[in-house]
Amino acid sequence: MDANVNAQTQTQGAASADLGGDPKIVARNVNVYYGEKHALKDVSIDMAERSVTAFIGPSGCGKSTFLRCINRMNDTISICRVTGKITIDDYDIYDPSLDVVQLRARVGMVFQKPNPFPKSIYENVAYGPRIHGLARSKAEMDEIVEDSLRKASLWNEVKDRLNDGGTGLSGGQQQRLCIARAIAVSPEVILMDEPCSALDPIATAKIEELIDELRQNFTIVIVTHSMQQAARVSQRTAFFHLGVIVETGPTEQIFTSPNDRRTQDYITGRFG
């Protein structure tokens, strides 16, 4: 085994020992190929329940690719092949008998650019619960919509205009609407792929505050280009480089005393 791989394995092993909570998502030896390209190499990591795990690293290092493995979004890319094992609550999410639609209800996703449906605010939130048959009456649906919008810190801003179009909201409000939409089907995990990159600093601060509240109830995994954001919102951070996880640990430790030279170089701005 070469020295880097050895160091990586040891760092990962040490990291799982002090996860700071029960492991909710466990990945072992995950490899991802886009055709011939080996984009993710032997990634292993534990992610704790009801906490925020941040993925950081330079562009193209595989953060989004790995995030998409967690709700099998890569299945939609025909040239993409995933090997290894990912479990959520000990359940193998790549088990062939698994219903991917149900998986994506358990593992919601929020994208870089807010992408509300061209429907009313109410319908954006009600859409998922309706498809999954979660409400037996209009009153129950109203309750789900209100509860989801409250959890997404949007209710007070939209309660008097639920029938207005979702796309008419500001960028930050649209992103909170997308979070409400994800919450509405009662997921356990929420994946966020650079959720603030299209937002101004005030809208970003609101989403960061919201992420901190959401971790009381959800397991959150966030890809971010902003190290400040990772430091503000996450309890644990994984540093990706060239398709491998170099190092995982408590966020404070990763930013103050990383074990690996590559992490040190990245967080001090020597590359990336």
Ligand SMILES: Nc1ncnc2c1ncn2[C@@H]1O[C@H](COP(=O)(O)OP(=O)(O)OP(=O)(O)O)[C@@H](O)[C@H]1O
């Ligand atoms: N759909 C795809 N088809 C082919 N190659 C892809 C595809 N998506 C990603 N890749 C390649 O896989 C590698 C990892 O990309 P990925 O988007 O996961 O990185 P990233 O760390 O999230 O980057 P960024 O921070 O720029 O979003 C890159 O080399 C990228 O070109």
